[in-house]
Amino acid sequence: MKLTLKIWRQKNKSDKGGFETYQLNNVDTHASFLEMMDVLNEQLIEENKIPVAFDHDCREGICGACSMVINGRPHGPLKGTTTCQLHMRHFNDGETVTIEPFRANAFPVLKDLVVDRTSFERIQQAGGYISIGTGSAPEANNIPVNKVDADKAFDAAQCIGCGACVAACKNGSAMLFVGAKVSQYALLPQGHPERMERVLNMVAQMDEEGFGGCTNTGACEAECPKEISVANIMRLNREYISAKLSVERE
Amino acid sequence: MALDSKIPSGPLDKKWSQYKSSVKLVNPANKKKIDIIVIGTGLAGASAAASLGELGYKVKVFCFQDSARRAHSIAAQGGINAAKNYRNDGDSVYRLFYDTIKGGDYRSREGNVHRLAEVSVNIIDQCVAQGVPFAREYSGLLDNRSFGGVQVSRTFYARGQTGQQLLLGAYSALNRQVKEKAVELFTRHEMVEVVIENGKARGVIVRDLVTGEIQRHAAHAVVLATGGYGNVFFLSTNAMGCNTTAIWKAHKKGAFFGNPCFTQIHPTCIPVHGEYQSKLTLMSESLRNDGRVWVSKSKGDKRKPQDIPEEERDYYLERKYPSFGNLVPRDIASRAAKEACDDGRGVGESGMAVYLDFADAIKKYGKDTISSRYGNLFEMYDKITGEDPYKTPMMIYPAVHYTMGGLWVDYNLMTNVPGMYATGECNFSDHGANRLGASALMQGLADGYFVLPYTIGDYLSGEILTGKIKTDSAAFDEAEKNVRAQIDKLMSVKGTKSVDFYHRKLGKVMWDKCGMARNAKGLTEAIEEIKKIRTEFWSDVKIPGTANELNPELEKAIRVADFIELGELMCRDALHREESCGGHFRSEFQTPDGEALRNDDQFAYVGAWEYKGENQPQELHKEELVFESVHLTQRSYK
Ligand SMILES: Cc1cc2nc3c(=O)[nH]c(=O)nc-3n(C[C@H](O)[C@H](O)[C@H](O)COP(=O)(O)OP(=O)(O)OC[C@H]3O[C@@H](n4cnc5c(N)ncnc54)[C@H](O)[C@@H]3O)c2cc1C
Ligand code: SF4
Ligand code: FES
Numbered sequence: 022m023k024l025t026l027k028i029w030r031q032k033n034k035s036d037k038g039g040f041e042t043y044q045l046n047n048v049d050t051h052a053s054f055l056e057m058m059d060v061l062n063e064q065l066i067e068e069n070k071i072p073v074a075f076d077h078d079c080r081e082g083i084c085g086a087c088s089m090v091i092n093g094r095p096h097g098p099l100k101g102t103t104t105c106q107l108h109m110r111h112f113n114d115g116e117t118v119t120i121e122p123f124r125a126n127a128f129p130v131l132k133d134l135v136v137d138r139t140s141f142e143r144i145q146q147a148g149g150y151i152s153i154g155t156g157s158a159p160e161a162n163n164i165p166v167n168k169v170d171a172d173k174a175f176d177a178a179q180c181i182g183c184g185a186c187v188a189a190c191k192n193g194s195a196m197l198f199v200g201a202k203v204s205q206y207a208l209l210p211q212g213h214p215e216r217m218e219r220v221l222n223m224v225a226q227m228d229e230e231g232f233g234g235c236t237n238t239g240a241c242e243a244e245c246p247k248e249i250s251v252a253n254i255m256r257l258n259r260e261y262i263s264a265k266l267s268v269e270r271e
Numbered sequence: 272m273a274l275d276s277k278i279p280s281g282p283l284d285k286k287w288s289q290y291k292s293s294v295k296l297v298n299p300a301n302k303k304k305i306d307i308i309v310i311g312t313g314l315a316g317a318s319a320a321a322s323l324g325e326l327g328y329k330v331k332v333f334c335f336q337d338s339a340r341r342a343h344s345i346a347a348q349g350g351i352n353a354a355k356n357y358r359n360d361g362d363s364v365y366r367l368f369y370d371t372i373k374g375g376d377y378r379s380r381e382g383n384v385h386r387l388a389e390v391s392v393n394i395i396d397q398c399v400a401q402g403v404p405f406a407r408e409y410s411g412l413l414d415n416r417s418f419g420g421v422q423v424s425r426t427f428y429a430r431g432q433t434g435q436q437l438l439l440g441a442y443s444a445l446n447r448q449v450k451e452k453a454v455e456l457f458t459r460h461e462m463v464e465v466v467i468e469n470g471k472a473r474g475v476i477v478r479d480l481v482t483g484e485i486q487r488h489a490a491h492a493v494v495l496a497t498g499g500y501g502n503v504f505f506l507s508t509n510a511m512g513c514n515t516t517a518i519w520k521a522h523k524k525g526a527f528f529g530n531p532c533f534t535q536i537h538p539t540c541i542p543v544h545g546e547y548q549s550k551l552t553l554m555s556e557s558l559r560n561d562g563r564v565w566v567s568k569s570k571g572d573k574r575k576p577q578d579i580p581e582e583e584r585d586y587y588l589e590r591k592y593p594s595f596g597n598l599v600p601r602d603i604a605s606r607a608a609k610e611a612c613d614d615g616r617g618v619g620e621s622g623m624a625v626y627l628d629f630a631d632a633i634k635k636y637g638k639d640t641i642s643s644r645y646g647n648l649f650e651m652y653d654k655i656t657g658e659d660p661y662k663t664p665m666m667i668y669p670a671v672h673y674t675m676g677g678l679w680v681d682y683n684l685m686t687n688v689p690g691m692y693a694t695g696e697c698n699f700s701d702h703g704a705n706r707l708g709a710s711a712l713m714q715g716l717a718d719g720y721f722v723l724p725y726t727i728g729d730y731l732s733g734e735i736l737t738g739k740i741k742t743d744s745a746a747f748d749e750a751e752k753n754v755r756a757q758i759d760k761l762m763s764v765k766g767t768k769s770v771d772f773y774h775r776k777l778g779k780v781m782w783d784k785c786g787m788a789r790n791a792k793g794l795t796e797a798i799e800e801i802k803k804i805r806t807e808f809w810s811d812v813k814i815p816g817t818a819n820e821l822n823p824e825l826e827k828a829i830r831v832a833d834f835i836e837l838g839e840l841m842c843r844d845a846l847h848r849e850e851s852c853g854g855h856f857r858s859e860f861q862t863p864d865g866e867a868l869r870n871d872d873q874f875a876y877v878g879a880w881e882y883k884g885e886n887q888p889q890e891l892h893k894e895e896l897v898f899e900s901v902h903l904t905q906r907s908y909k
Contacts, residue, residue, distance in 0.1 A: 033820065049545050053655075056547045059771070066769045066824070071815050074823055076337060078510040080550050082651070083435055084341040106654050131481055132821045139458065142338055146450045150443035151402045155322040155720045156393070158400035162357065165411030175404040175429060178436060182340055211402045 022048050022114035026061065028073055029121040031130050038130065040119075050110040054097065055080060055087065057109055075134040082106040082246065085181030088188070089134050090121040095185035095244045103183065103246040123188035126231045127195070138184050140230035141198065147226035148219040149202045151211050164210060174208040177201045179247045186241035186249075192233030197241040199227050200257035201249050207260055217264035224261055274527070274879055274894040277681040278382035283900045284364070287386040290682075294725055295732040302327035305731055306490035306740065308475055310462045310517050312339035314434075314441055314712055315695025316496030318719025321444035324453035326724055328731075331488055332445070332454055333477060335461045335512055335826075340442045343498050343510040344715060347434025348555035348648070350418060350426035351712040353391040358415055362423040364388045369901060370421045371710060374600055375675070375703020376853035376869065377903050378530070378877070380896060382682055383700050390721040391713050395427055397720055401440040405429050416557060417598070418708040426709045431555055431647045437712055441719070460486075462517045463829060464754050465493060465691065467524050468746040472691035476747075476754050480826060483819040485754055487747050489740035491731060492690045494723065495521060496715075499674040499696040501534065503834045503841065504786070505778025507671035508540060508553040514830040515837050518678050518697050526686040527879035527892060529679035529699030531837065532845035535706055535854045536787050537672030538604035541655055542624040551670040552655055554627070555648055556708045559597045561632035561641065562665070564588050564604070566625050570615035576626055576664050587611055595908040602705045602854045602867070603908060605669035609787050610865065612668075619666045628664035669787060673711060675702045675854065676844075679879040679894070683726035684718060687879075690730060694718035699877065704853025758818050761828050766811030770827040773808045777801065777831070777838055785842050790858045794846040801839045808835060840880060840889055847891065850874045862905075871903050 024045045031038030045064070048057055055077050062072035078086040082103040089104045091097035097107045112118060122130050127140040166174075178201070186197035203220050206212025212219075235254060242251045279286045297305065305328050309320040312334040320332040334342060354367040367388040372379060395413070399405065405427050406414040415424040429436040448454040457477070464476040466489070474489035500515035501507035522528045539554045565586045567579055587607055589596045599607075608625045611617060618624050633641050638661060642649070649660045656666075678686050678693035680700055685692050695715040702710065741747075784797035808831070816822045851860045851867035852874070860868045875896045880889040 049547060051544050051657075052547050053549075056545075056549050059549055060547050063769055063771065066813060066815055069815070072824060074821055078336055078341055078512050079343065079346045080511060081346050081552055083432065084336070084343075084345045084510065085338070086336060086341050102654065106651070108654070108657070110657060135821065138337060142446075142456075142458070145443070146446045150447040151400065152447060153397075153400040153444075154325050155318075155397060155444070155724065158393075158396040161355070161396045161399040162412050164399060166407055167411055168407050168409050171404055171407045171411075174402075175436075178404050178429075178439065179432065181435075182338060205404065206402055209402050209404070211400055 022050060022109070022112070024048055024112065025117040027117060027119045028133070030073070030133055033132055034129055048109050050108070052109050053080065053105060054091070054107040054109065055105050073134065074132045077105055080105040083181060085183040088123045088136060088183060088185070090123060090188060092119055095123060095188040096183070096246050101246055101248045103181070123184050125184070125187045125193035126233070127193060128184060128187065140232070141182055141184065141195070143230060144195065144199060144223055144226045145202065148222035151206060152215060166209060170208045174205045177204040177208070177249065177253050180249050181247055183246060185244050185246060187232065189240040189244035190233065191238065191240070192236060194235045194241070195227050195232040196235040196254045196257060197245060197249055197251065199223050200253035203260055204253040204256045207256060216260065217267060220257065220260040220264050221268070274679065274687070274892055275681060276380060276382070276894055277683060278380065279682065283381060283385050286382055287389055291725055294729050296728050297732050297735060299327050301735040303329065305329065305734060306331070307492050307494060307727070308488055308490040309333070309494045309496060310475065311342065311496035311498060311695070312442070312445065313342035313344035313496060313498055313695060314438055314715030315719045316342070316494070317438065317441035317445045318716050319494055319496060319694060319723050320454050321441065321448050322720050322724045323727070324448035324451070327453070330448070330454040331457065331490065333457045333460045333462060335459065335480060337458050339445060339456060339458060340439060342438060343513050344438045344712070345435050346510060347712055348431045348553065349557045350416065350428035350433045350709040351394070351437060352418070352425050352707070352709040353395045353427060353713065354388055354425060355392055355395060357413060358424045360423045362425050366423065367391060367425065371701065371707060372703070372901050373906060374707040375705050376867065376906055377703065377871070377875065377898070378533070378852055378896065379701055379703030381898060381900055386722065387701050387714060387717050390717045393721055394713060394716045398437060398440050401443060403429065403436045403440040405436070417560060418556060421707065428557070431645065434712060437716065441716070461826065463520065464750045465521050465524050466746050466750045467688060468744060471689045473740050473746065474742065476750050481821050483817070483822065485751060487742040487751060489742045489747070491734045491737060491740060492692065492727060494692040494694060495678065495697055496694045496719070497697045500834070500837060501671045501674050503777070503838050504671040504781045505774050506543065506548060506551050506782070508537060508551050511550060514833070516830050516833045518693065519833040519837055521678060521686065521688070521691060523882050525688050525882065526691060527679040527881050528676070528840060529877050529879045530676040530704070530844065531841045531880065532785065532848065532855055533675035533704050533853065534671060535601060535673035535675060536605040536669045538601055538608055538669050539627060539667045540670035541652065542619060542621065542666055542668040552651070553670070553672060554652060554665065554667060556601070558627060558645060558648060559604070561644065562597065562627040562629050563631060564597055564608070564625055564627055566611045566616040566618055572616070576618070576628070585616070592908045599908045600705060600707065602856070605787060606856060608669055624666040624668045626664040627667045629660060630664070633661065671782070673706055675699065675704060675706055679877065683729055684723055685726070685730060692723065692727065694723055704855055757829070758825070761812065761825065761832070762814055762818050764810065764812050764814070766813045768811050769813055770824055770831050773804060773812060774827070774831045774834065777804050777835055780804070781838050781841070785838070785845050788856050788858045789845050791846060794842045797842045798839055801835060801842065805835045808832065843888065844878055844880065848874055848878065869905070875903070
C-alpha cells in the first residue's frame, strides 16, 4: 500500500523543528510500524538524506523504548499495543500518517522522535525499591502472598516505563507511572515497611521534574500499552494522603 | 599458553563453600578506594553493579539504552530455574547440576555448573524479597512449571514476563545504590574500547550516544555484562541493539574467546515473513508444555490444518522421542523442525514452518485455563500474524536465540586479562554446547548477585595500594586515538550501501552456512564470503550525518564492523570442531538415526581463541574438560 508520512524532524534539543512529508509507495501490510520506518530510512539514506531517529530496541512490546505519537495517539490507534507491535494492516492504502515525538514538559526532545525520559529514572531512584541487600533475604516461601494481591501487584508491575501516559495527558502528568510502582509495593507485604517514605519521596521527585497534576481525564489508561488501570492512581492518592497525615501526626 | 580454570580442589559439592571461606577479602575502608566499571545493566550487570555498590566499592555502570531497565533481559518470557524442590518431585542441587551438564552435551565445566545450581535457590529468595511478583498458588506460595529438557518442575515464572520482572527487581536494587551515590549510572553511553595498562584492565573508552563525545573512564577492574551476540545472524530473537562490540574489543586486546560457534537456535519462533523483516519473535518454550508439534505425513500438503485428519498428521517429536515428547531440549526440537521442512513437509506459504497446536489442550483443560497460562503469548502471536491461536494452530520455526560462546573466563569469572571480568550471556561458562530453558536468567543473576561479589575480591585485594587510576596515561591516549581513528574511517568511506545492507548479507551467510547444520565445505566458503563482505563494507558503506550527534547509523556501523570479524571466527571455530554437540551440528558427524555424534576423545575441551592481529588467524588454546562426577554418555531423550 501507499502512505504519506508527516514526520516531526528536529536536529537536536535546541533546534525548533518542524514537519517534513515523505511518500512510501510499497508498504507491506504484514510489516510492523517500525519496519515501515526502517524502509523509510533505507529510502532516505539512498536519497542522501538524514534518516529519522527514533528509540526502539526489543520490538516485542516489553522494553518500553519505542515511543512516537501516531495520528495524535501515543503508540498509535490500537488499544494495549506499543508502536513496535503495531502492524501496517491497521492502516489504509493512501492514508496520511502523522508521526510526532512523545511531548511533555518533562520529556525534552533530543532529536526527531527521540525524547529524554530520564525524569522517570530519577523518580524510580527516589524510592522505587525495597531496601533489601544482596544475600540478606529470608527463604522465599516464608513470605506467603495472597494470590489476589499477588496478581494485582503483578498487573501494576507490568508498566514498561514508556511514558505514553504522560504524552497522552493534557497536563503531562506521571501519576499512572508512579501509581503503578507505588501500588506494586503497597500490595505486597515486602513493600510495607517503607511504604510511607516511598510514596512521599517518589511524589516529591515527580513534582520536581515538572510533571503536571492529575485531573482525572483517564487519557493515560486509555493510551497505556499495558492497560495499567487508573485504580493505581487512586491507590497512589490514598497512600500519599495516609503517609502525609501520619507524618504530620508525628 | 596453558589455560588455568582455577577450579578449587575438593569434592564437587564443597568447592564453592570452601572457596568462599578462604577467598581473599577487601576490608570496607579499602573498598572505598577501589573503582569498578560495569558495562551492561541486564540481569548480569544490574545485579553486579548493585551488589558491588552495596559492598562499598565505587561503581560506574553503563548501558546504551536510555534506561537501565531496557536491557535485553527484559524480554525473557518463560522463567527462571532454581533447585528449590518445592514440588517434592525429586529435584535437588545435584539434579539441576546434572541436567545442565547433560543438556549442554558435556561441554561445560563441572565446578562452575555445580556452583550455579547451588546459588540458584538464593536467587529466588532475593527476588521475592525485592518484590518480584512471581506466580503464586492459592495457598500464597510460589508456583512452578516445567521446561524443556528436564523431568521436574523447577521453573519460577511471572506470567510470560519473567525477565521483565526479574530485571525490574535488579533495576530497583541498582536505583537504590544510585540514590546512595554508591553507583553512578550512564545511560545512552556505548563502550567502544577497553584500556589495558601493563597487562591489566584499567578502564574503558565510551561514546556518549547523544552528543558523540568520546570519554575516558578508569577503574581497578572492568566487568563486561553485555549480553549475547546472536545478532551476528542479523535476524534473531535478540533486541535490535544487542551487539558484540564490548567483548570483541576486549578480545582484540587479549581476552580469549571461548567456543564462539556454540549458538542456540530456539525451536519456537514466529516464522520469517518478508524481506523487510527486522527481527524474529520468540514464542516462549513453555508453550511446548501444552502445545503439540506436528506436520503433515505427506510432502507438499497444502491443505488447511483443520482439513488434515488426525491419522495423516505426524507428531514427530512424540514419535521420535516418546519419553520427552514435545519437551525435548531446544537443539533437538529445532533440528527436527528443520528436518521436517527440508523433507518438504513444512507448512504455511513458505513451507518453512511447523504447527504448534493447542486444540487438544483446550479440549482437555478448557480455554480459560490455557488462556491463564499463555494468554499474553497468544495475544502477541495474534498481533503479529493476525491469526488466533485459540482457533488455528500456531506456525513456528527455529530462530537464533542465544549464544553459549563468549569470553573465556576462569572460576572467578575473570578473563585471561587480569582485572577484566565477563558475566551473564557474554561469557562462555555454564551452558556448554546447549543451554536449557530458564537457565540464562538464573546464570545472569547468579553471576551478579552471588558469584562476582565474592570472586572479584580475590583480585582486588591486590589492588588496595594501587591508588586512583589516571586517565591521562599513554594507554588511555592510545585507546582513544584508536577509537577516533575507527570512527573517522567509517565516516569517511561515504560509499553507496547502508549498514543494514551489509548486516543482512552477513546474516544470510551465517544462517545458511553456520546455522542449524554446518559442514566443512559450507564453512570454508563462508569464511571467504565474510572476508569479501568485510572488504566491501569498509570501502562502500554509507553513514549519513556526523559523528558529533545522535547518529543511529554510526552506532550500527561500529557494531556491524565487529560482527563481521566475529562471524569469521565463529566459522573457523565451527570448522575446527569436527564433531556434533548440542547446538553445533556438523552434518558429517551424526549417528545413523540423525542425532548429534560427539567425539569426546578429541573434543572434550573448551576452544579458546587468541587474537593475533589484523588479518591474522586467531590461535586456538584448549582447556581440557575434566569430568569427575558425571559419566559422559550419548544424550538420549527417547
Ligand atoms: C526473547 C527472549 C526470551 C528469553 N527467555 C528466557 C527465559 O525465559 N529464561 C531464561 O533463562 N532466559 C531467557 N532468554 C535469555 C536471557 O534473556 C538472556 O540470556 C539474558 O537476559 C542475558 O542477560 P545479560 O545480563 O547477560 O545481558 P542483556 O540483558 O542482554 O544486557 C546487556 C547489557 O549490556 C549493555 N551493553 C551491551 N553492549 C554494550 C556496549 N558496547 N556499551 C555499553 N553497554 C552495552 C546493554 O545496554 C544492556 O544493558 C531469553 C532471550 C530472548 C532473546
Ligand atoms: S503506565 Fe503505561 S503508559 Fe505509563 S509508562 Fe507505564 S506502561 Fe507506559
Ligand atoms: S521496542 Fe521495546 S517496547 Fe517497543
